[in-house]
Amino acid sequence: MQSADFITLIRAASDPWTFFCEHIYTQDPACGVRAFPQYEFLRELTQAAERERFLLVPKSRQMMVTWTMTALFLWRALFKGPGVYLFLSRNERCAQELLERTRFLIEHLPEFMQPKLSIASREEIAFGPLGSRILSLPASANGPRMYCPSGVFWDEMAFTPYDEDIWAALKPALDSGGCFVGVSSSNGANNLFARFVQTNSPPLAGGIGGAIKSPDSSLIPPPSSLFCVHRIHYTQHPERTTEDWKKIAAAGLSENRWRQEYEISFESQDDLVYSEFDPAVHVLKEDWQVNRDWEIFRAVDFGYHHPFVLWLQVSPEGDVVVFDEWAGEDRTTGEMLLSIVSTDLRHGIRESNVKWTACDPAGAAVPDAGISPVDVLRRGGLKLRYRASHIAPGVERVKSALCDAAGKVSLRISPRCKNLIADLSRYRWAADRDEPLKDGLCDHSLDALRYFFVNLDSASEDMDFAPRLAGMRR
Structure with missing residues (x-):
């Protein structure tokens, strides 16, 4: 040396x-x-x-x-x-x-x-x-x-x-x-x-x-x-003092997520999961008519007793409109399929017009009866897309669509979706953990909405079933 x-x-x-x-x-x-x-x-x-x-x-x-x-x-x-x-x-x-x-x-x-x-x-x-x-x-x-x-x-x-x-x-x-x-x-x-x-x-x-x-x-x-x-x-940080930097950093984040990740907030999550939801902002004045220049999607929550389906469109700029819903009461997957076809016809939609239908990956599990809900819909001609995910990222993605930290709103809802609108206003956090409460009332419509955003953001087109992890709810 x-x-x-x-x-x-x-x-x-x-x-x-x-x-x-x-x-x-x-x-x-x-x-x-x-x-x-x-x-x-x-x-x-x-x-x-x-x-x-x-x-x-x-x-x-x-x-x-x-x-x-x-x-x-x-x-x-x-x-x-x-x-x-x-x-x-x-x-x-x-x-x-x-x-x-x-x-x-x-x-x-x-x-x-x-x-x-x-x-x-x-x-x-x-x-x-x-x-x-x-x-x-x-x-x-x-x-x-x-x-x-x-x-x-x-x-x-x-x-x-x-x-x-x-x-x-x-x-x-x-x-x-x-x-x-x-x-x-x-x-x-x-x-x-x-x-x-x-x-x-x-x-x-x-x-x-x-x-x-x-x-x-x-x-x-x-x-x-x-x-x-x-x-x-x-x-x-000397390079993070401008409003322009904050605007770029905040894009895509909900206000709650911004406060946690950048403002170092240790506050508990609000009682309402989707506190960003404001009917005056997010609910359209009139029922949405299908725009043929926008992509069409569906989202399905199979539910045990309350299956739920959403119909959505996405603009070329990425804005999302939920334009219809179907809520079942003790309906089978076959009955849900018939209702999907009926609702499609009412909007002048064919399966060829639908890019894909998002659903819960647990629906691919084969029950004792021998055919899974996913198989029922696939045999009916639906193009299904699903992926395993944690609850929190999907919730965060919906919150960001309602209003990100930069104030951008990219999700709106047709007034005909009365169940979804009501559920967004009453969906609450579980008292003992940072997860939504599974109340059997309003979680089905919002699970379907979450499945849509999780799959919309997926980079892969290959949606092979990935089984649930033990102890992890979707």
């Missing part, structure tokens, strides 16, 4: 911010490889992470926080002596992504600074003679229990399953001297990260430690433990 390199190494080892600014490169989706940005809010974050033993970082989306924390833990592994550093993520793919970022950082260090790696797997990086290891673990209740880490970086903490179990496994090891950084954008109020953050009532940026007290969980640290909460809001 040259004497100049040795001096550079000493300089990098003395201060993580110097290490970042002089030697760290990140991967930008738009710009490719770029030098670490010397933003003031990232310098303050780095200082807070070095100063505070227990740090929580609620943040807006895409603020370089994950890159910064990955670089900080790499700096610690290189220069702070032997130790085990844990990365925690919501799933296996995210865990591997954190180590991929770490490897990227190492590969772009000066050659004389690159460590000799004794292990470089998808789960672990070991730094040979330095005696340091970085392990990246997906969420599991007991995953961290066997380790005694020098430091823990928990990424997207609010979105991680088993959060209380993971904290219970981590806390004894952290009490023995390890440091902790929990980072996340908001995922509402019903998670451990939200409870930790809200108890402290922190300011916009930076924060003061405070005793964590909550009657909700015995796993929350006792008053003798302290968290510092350091918020990072998008307005601190």
Whole structure:
């Protein structure tokens, strides 16, 4: 090593911010490889992470926080002596992504600074003679229990399953001297990260430690433990201060989603699922007549006792109009098919005019009778489209169509759809989770609407049936 390199190494080892600014490169989706940005809010974050033993970082989306924390833990592994550093993520793919970022950082260090790696797997990086290891673990209740880490970086903490179990496994090891950084954008109020953050009532940026007290969980640290909460809001980013940027970022997001992901709001979801719905805005003045220049679709919820069908059109610009509905009461799938044909005839529609009919993928399951609802409709000549999905993304897509964060309305409804209009006004969240209440009253029409948007956004035309995951409702 040259004497100049040795001096550079000493300089990098003395201060993580110097290490970042002089030697760290990140991967930008738009710009490719770029030098670490010397933003003031990232310098303050780095200082807070070095100063505070227990740090929580609620943040807006895409603020370089994950890159910064990955670089900080790499700096610690290189220069702070032997130790085990844990990365925690919501799933296996995210865990591997954190180590991929770490490897990227190492590969772009000066050659004389690159460590000799004794292990470089998808789960672990070991730094040979330095005696340091970085392990990246997906969420599991007991995953961290066997380790005694020098430091823990928990990424997207609010979105991680088993959060209380993971904290219970981590806390004894952290009490023995390890440091902790929990980072996340908001995922509402019903998670451990939200409870930790809200108890402290922190300011916009930076924060003061405070005793964590909550009657909700015995796993929350006792008053003798302290968290510092350091918020990072998008307005601190020098390139995100204009209304033009906000307009672009908000496009396609509902107001609730914007508040969570960018305004760092931990408020619970409103009681009404579709609080954006306003009959004065979304219900047309007159019944819609089929526009032959627009694409035609249907959406079906098979239901156990209350099957439901919607008819929709989409303009070339992407605006959606729901122009008719059919609600069944203890009707068979065969009877529903006859009603679909009858309604089509009333509007002068043939199956050749319909691009596809969206439906619940569970309808492809074969019952004891031997023929699935999907097969009944297919034998009747309908072109069906379905895909497995979680409830939340579909709900969010409908909310965005009602009114996105930029104020754009792209969903309107014909006044003849009386059931759908009523259901939008009374569809409520379940009290114990961030999912709509399955009340058997208004969920059928809105499930059909959700299936339509989920399939409209699907890039693939191949709609092979994917079975439901156990315990996951569609």
